[in-house]
Amino acid sequence: MIAIQTADVDIGKMIDGAKRHGAGAIVVFDGIVRDDDIREMELEAYEEVAVPELEKIAAHATKTWHLLSVDIVHRIGRLSIGENILVIVVSAGHREDAYDGSRYIIDTIKKSVPIWKKELTKDGGRWVPGEHQHGCGQ
Amino acid sequence: MTAKIRFFARFRELLGTDIVVDVDGKTSLPDLVKGIAVKNREGYDAIFDEKGAFREFVILMQNGRRIETTEAAAVMVADGDEIAVFPPVAGG
Numbered sequence: 001m002i003a004i005q006t007a008d009v010d011i012g013k014m015i016d017g018a019k020r021h022g023a024g025a026i027v028v029f030d031g032i033v034r035d036d037d038i039r040e041m042e043l044e045a046y047e048e049v050a051v052p053e054l055e056k057i058a059a060h061a062t063k064t065w066h067l068l069s070v071d072i073v074h075r076i077g078r079l080s081i082g083e084n085i086l087v088i089v090v091s092a093g094h095r096e097d098a099y100d101g102s103r104y105i106i107d108t109i110k111k112s113v114p115i116w117k118k119e120l121t122k123d124g125g126r127w128v129p130g131e132h133q134h135g136c137g138q
Numbered sequence: 139m140t141a142k143i144r145f146f147a148r149f150r151e152l153l154g155t156d157i158v159v160d161v162d163g164k165t166s167l168p169d170l171v172k173g174i175a176v177k178n179r180e181g182y183d184a185i186f187d188e189k190g191a192f193r194e195f196v197i198l199m200q201n202g203r204r205i206e207t208t209e210a211a212a213v214m215v216a217d218g219d220e221i222a223v224f225p226p227v228a229g230g
Binding site for chain 1: 225
């Protein structure tokens with residue numbers, strides 16, 4: 001499943017779904033809202049571009065690291081501290097591929113998928129600067 | 139003939155989004171964006187520098203395809219186009 005949605009995800013179900021024939025390792029990445037002296041976080045996406053970009057990233061990771069499954073759910077909307085923002089679940093025959101594939105997916109999402117975060121504070125809000133100044137898909 | 143401009147994140151807060159504008163086939167991408175951005179000084183300054191060029195970090199898309207800001211002047215906006223303008227991404 002590749003999705004951008006407001007609803008939370010059931011990570012347990014995602015793990016169960018990743019237990020494919022031949023799988024020996026499942027890696028879960030769960031990015032959550034950090035308490036950086038904020039009240040909430042608001043996320044928005046250019047969904048028509050972001051979803052195909054996530055699919056492209058998943059396809060590349062699958063091919064490169066021989067992944068057996070890739071599921072990515074990125075949430076948008078208003079989230080509280082501790083809530084899930086991004087859940088990536090990958091499975092592979094061996095842990096090295098699962099770790100490397102997962103790492104590639106999160107790193108690439110941060111630089112190429114059009115999604116933005118705004119931290120809402122008691123004084124207003126501030127947009128989180130991108131880590132990659134030219135980031136976005138081609 | 140019309141095109142739609144979509145601003146995201148801080149640009150959306152300053153300029154709005156899903157703005158439908160008339161185009162005549164001779165409108166360049168920078169001119170289209172400037173035509174909207176001039177209505178809000180802060181929004182204009184967020185996207186364009188003092189010489190009227192796109193700021194280096196601004197990202198442009200035409201129908202979902204990336205357009206380099208340095209090449210945008212040669213890009214004409216056609217009927218039905220969707221132009222997206224946004225700051226660097228920060229997902230994950």
